[in-house]
Amino acid sequence: MGLSDGGLGHGAEPSRAVGSARLSEPAFWYRPDRDDVLASMRANEPVCWQEEPATAWSPGGRGYWAVLTHADVRSVSRNTRAFASGLGTELFDLPQEVAQTYSGMLDMDAPQHGRLRRIVSAALSGRLVARLEPVIRRAAVRIIDAVADRGECDFAADIADPLPVAVTCDLLGVPEEDRGEVARLSRLSVPLGDMENGSRDEALNAALDLIEYSRPLQRARRERPADDLITALVHAEIDGLPLTEDEAGTYFELLVTAGVETTGSALAHGMLALTRHPGQRRRWAGSYSGYAGSAIEEVLRWSTPVMHFRRTALADARIAGQPIAAGDKVVMFYVSANRDEAAFADPLRFDIARKANPHVTFGGGGPHFCLGAHLARLELRIMFEELFRRLPDLEIIGKAVPLRSMFLNGIVEMPCAFTPAAYSTR
Numbered sequence: 001m002g003l004s005d006g007g008l009g010h011g012a013e014p015s016r017a018v019g020s021a022r023l024s025e026p027a028f029w030y031r032p033d034r035d036d037v038l039a040s041m042r043a044n045e046p047v048c049w050q051e052e053p054a055t056a057w058s059p060g061g062r063g064y065w066a067v068l069t070h071a072d073v074r075s076v077s078r079n080t081r082a083f084a085s086g087l088g089t090e091l092f093d094l095p096q097e098v099a100q101t102y103s104g105m106l107d108m109d110a111p112q113h114g115r116l117r118r119i120v121s122a123a124l125s126g127r128l129v130a131r132l133e134p135v136i137r138r139a140a141v142r143i144i145d146a147v148a149d150r151g152e153c154d155f156a157a158d159i160a161d162p163l164p165v166a167v168t169c170d171l172l173g174v175p176e177e178d179r180g181e182v183a184r185l186s187r188l189s190v191p192l193g194d195m196e197n198g199s200r201d202e203a204l205n206a207a208l209d210l211i212e213y214s215r216p217l218q219r220a221r222r223e224r225p226a227d228d229l230i231t232a233l234v235h236a237e238i239d240g241l242p243l244t245e246d247e248a249g250t251y252f253e254l255l256v257t258a259g260v261e262t263t264g265s266a267l268a269h270g271m272l273a274l275t276r277h278p279g280q281r282r283r284w285a286g287s288y289s290g291y292a293g294s295a296i297e298e299v300l301r302w303s304t305p306v307m308h309f310r311r312t313a314l315a316d317a318r319i320a321g322q323p324i325a326a327g328d329k330v331v332m333f334y335v336s337a338n339r340d341e342a343a344f345a346d347p348l349r350f351d352i353a354r355k356a357n358p359h360v361t362f363g364g365g366g367p368h369f370c371l372g373a374h375l376a377r378l379e380l381r382i383m384f385e386e387l388f389r390r391l392p393d394l395e396i397i398g399k400a401v402p403l404r405s406m407f408l409n410g411i412v413e414m415p416c417a418f419t420p421a422a423y424s425t426r
Contacts, residue, residue: 014323016063019048023066023333024091029307029406035348038336042068047322050331052092062093064310064329065319068336070343070360072320076311076332077364083311083330084109085368091310091331091406098204104254106309106368113367116251119236119243120229121371129374132167136379139166140386148390151420155396156411160267161260163383167375168259172252173217173228185210186260189253190408210256211249218248229255261408262305263376266361267383268400268411269303273350275396280352285388295352296380301359302350305409307335309363334360335409394418 021037022028031037041048046069052062067073076083086109088099099107108116122128143162147153165183168174174182188206214230221231233248243251274281284291310331317324324330337360339347345356362370370376387394397417403410 014325014328016049019045019050019066023050023331024052024406026404026406030402035339038068038333038339039341041066042336042340042342046072047319047324062329064091064331065322065324067319067330067332068340069320070337070340070358073332073334073337073360074364076319076330077360077368078366080109080366082314082317084314085113085311087312088329089310091308093329098200104250106254110367115238116247117367117371119232119238119251120255124371124375129378132171132375133378133382135170136163136167136382137386139163139170140383141390142166143383144386144390149420152397152415152417154413155271155394155416156264156268156400156414159383159387159416160271160411160414161264163267163379164260164263167263167379168256171229171259171375172255173221173226173230178213182210182213182256183260185213186257190257190261190405207253207257210253211246214249214252215245217252218245258370259372259375261410262372263379265305265403265408265410266299266303266376266380268414269305269409270299270380270384271387271394271416272396272400272411272414273299273302277350280350284352284384285392288385288388291352292381292385294354294357295384296377297357297359298350298352298354299380299384300361300377301338301344301354301357303409304335304338304359304361306361307407307409308333309368332360332364334364337364390421391418 019041021041028034028037046067048066048068050064050066052064067076086107088094089106090099104116140163143159143166147158153159161183165179165186169176169179169182185206189203189210217230218234221228222234225231225235230248230252233243233251236243274284284295308331310329313324313326313328313330315326319330337343341347343358344354362373362376394416395418396414398415399413400411401413403412
């Protein structure tokens with residue numbers, strides 16, 4: 001456990017014995033024993049070398065170090081002096097222009113990252129996000145109203161995904177009539193190097209379409225400012241200069257995909273967990289506010305919507321005693337860290353009353369900690385509250401179909417049923 005910047009000594013190359021499981025292959029992430037395999041790897045090979053097959057996104061072959069324990073993920077995340085984001089945060093190598101189109105400030109280091117981050121960080125602070133509660137609650141009520149009389153629906157498509165779409169589009173000033181298309185483009189653009197989630201050209205074109213969509217919105221807000229994040233982007237200055245349309249557009253695309261694709265996944269996985277653990281659900285329903293804080297943190301740990309992020313070693317280093325060479329890719333697997341026995345008591349148990357819950361769902365700390373953490377927590381808290389109140393017997397009745405992704409732990413289909421009832425929007 002732990003990390004240092006110590007050199008390897010005498011120009012030695014680090015040992016690169018390939019890990020016992022092939023984390024670069026999609027099939028691994030659909031294994032029913034995935035958690036057991038990761039537990040064994042944490043115990044026996046907590047930092048291990050992974051080879052990369054060639055894909056439509058990448059020629060493959062370079063490989064990376066998989067970092068699997070909670071402590072080491074946090075160490076890498078916080079040590080920006082040794083590990084950089086600016087050389088790519090995707091598992092697979094992508095062309096620089098593709099990576100920057102997708103990731104924007106995620107693929108930046110200080111000082112540029114901090115300057116861009118500050119534009120939005122004030123707007124998404126905990127104190128200011130709390131003012132959005134009425135907006136989020138109205139959106140949650142509308143979503144439930146749309147399905148309440150039906151008695152059944154697809155929880156992922158009809159309840160989980162629409163909430164972050166509505167809230168994110170509200171924050172960005174996207175008109176109601178455009179939100180369906182923005183959500184569609186967001187889903188198309190998220191493969192980020194995945195091998196089974198559409199072609200590279202389809203995903204890149206969707207990301208570029210989101211950037212293009214933002215341009216007239218940017219111009220309108222320059223002329224007529226409003227209380228939204230697009231206004232904050234187009235009127236911000238960095239070193240006395242405004243953002244270009246391309247810069248603001250890339251920022252817009254990042255905020256859309258980050259806001260839409262993660263919270264919906266957490267909602268879906270949370271409801272699935274509550275259905276599979278009815279005792280935990282009854283406990284929470286019996287005292288919603290009493291357990292809301294710890295329950296939301298457990299949903300976030302359990303779901304881990306973003307499964308990994310990458311860094312690149314700037315100098316020779318060691319992680320958990322394993323020598324890392326300068327230039328090597330280092331991938332932090334949050335999905336493993338959030339099941340680490342050294343950090344969580346009985347980590348494979350879903351426990352809404354868990355007291356010690358230092359999950360890394362929003363990152364392991366440091367300057368890249370998720371900007372939307374406060375907003376995501378509030379969206380989850382409000383939607384689960386409304387579901388418990390409005391559709392108290394809702395349960396998942398069919399198979400949850402996962403998003404075919406190695407990056408996002410999403411659910412695309414998940415049928416649910418509940419007692420039909422007529423409700424009207426408050």
